[in-house]
Amino acid sequence: MGDVIGVRLTVLGSGSAGNATLLQGLARPVLIDVGLSYREVTRRLVSMGVSPDEIGAVVITHAHGDHTRGAALFSRKHGVPVYVTPSTRAVWNAPNVAGWGSLTCGEASDICGFRFTPFEVSHDAAAETLGFVIKTVDGAIGYATDVGVVTPSLRTRFRDCSLLVIESNHSTDLLEVGPYARATKARISGSRGHLSNESLAEFVREDLGRSVRCLVLAHLSRVNNVPEIAEMTCREALHASGREDVRIVVSRQDRVAETVDLGLWVVAPRHRLDSDRQAVLPF
Ligand SMILES: [Zn+2]
Numbered sequence: 414m415g416d417v418i419g420v421r422l423t424v425l426g427s428g429s430a431g432n433a434t435l436l437q438g439l440a441r442p443v444l445i446d447v448g449l450s451y452r453e454v455t456r457r458l459v460s461m462g463v464s465p466d467e468i469g470a471v472v473i474t475h476a477h478g479d480h481t482r483g484a485a486l487f488s489r490k491h492g493v494p495v496y497v498t499p500s501t502r503a504v505w506n507a508p509n510v511a512g513w514g515s516l517t518c519g520e521a522s523d524i525c526g527f528r529f530t531p532f533e534v535s536h537d538a539a540a541e542t543l544g545f546v547i548k549t550v551d552g553a554i555g556y557a558t559d560v561g562v563v564t565p566s567l568r569t570r571f572r573d574c575s576l577l578v579i580e581s582n583h584s585t586d587l588l589e590v591g592p593y594a595r596a597t598k599a600r601i602s603g604s605r606g607h608l609s610n611e612s613l614a615e616f617v618r619e620d621l622g623r624s625v626r627c628l629v630l631a632h633l634s635r636v637n638n639v640p641e642i643a644e645m646t647c648r649e650a651l652h653a654s655g656r657e658d659v660r661i662v663v664s665r666q667d668r669v670a671e672t673v674d675l676g677l678w679v680v681a682p683r684h685r686l687d688s689d690r691q692a693v694l695p696f
């Protein structure tokens with residue numbers, strides 16, 4: 414009670430075993446991807462004090478199982494529309510859902526008070542993979558969790574955002590010495606695979622927009638990365654470009670990450686079941 418209501422983003426889980434992000438604003442909350450099981454995403458929402466019945470829409474980035482696993486069941490159980498591109502809908506063995514919403518690359522869609530503009534990123538799903546620029550009342554969010562390379566289009570679109578959710582999948586060294594088969598390593602490190610810590614660092618050094626206040630590192634590999642290494646690589650890149658003002662949040666596979674509040678520019682404690690905010694960290 415009495416809290417200032419701002420736009421809040423929380424990665425409920427991220428990694429090759431399942432991705433889901435909660436976006437809360439003035440209207441009903443939105444889920445970006447439901448790649449966790451229905452049961453798990455529901456459990457994590459409830460741990461945030463959010464009833465699954467409150468969710469107003471599910472928005473899908475691409476038709477890989479780690480982004481879609483629980484989406485159809487969630488949609489049916491809670492009467493929530495699922496927004497996808499027509500080609501992703503065609504290749505997704507599309508289960509029954511409560512309703513479809515359509516996304517088109519380059520065209521804005523207003524969803525629950527957020528203006529989503531999808532664009533294509535470089536990744537190997539059967540249909541296109543989407544990144545988003547999400548305009549909110551508290552600034553713009555850039556969102557791209559599965560990206561083989563940082564394309565010129567992504568650089569341009571992310572430049573004026575306040576918050577970026579972006580992949581930091583693997584350490585190139587750990588991938589190289591890790592247990593995966595050669596072909597799998599080539600797929601991951603390829604231009605339509607997943608973004609390395611080092612490639613993200615290069616983006617941070619060369620192209621990070623002045624308005625960016627926070628980076629949420631997403632889709633970390635549990636085999637070929639270590640959260641502390643991903644964070645340190647990003648932090649060094651921020652330091653090298655004189656951007657110590659930018660906060661880093663590392664998302665995890667097995668638990669809900671810290672909430673980023675764009676309205677207050679704070680990173681709030683993970684479980685906000687009451688209105689007490691302990692340890693509020695100003696930017
Ligand atoms: Zn993918």
Ligand SMILES: [Zn+2]
Nearest residue numbers: 429477479559
């Ligand atoms: Zn993925």
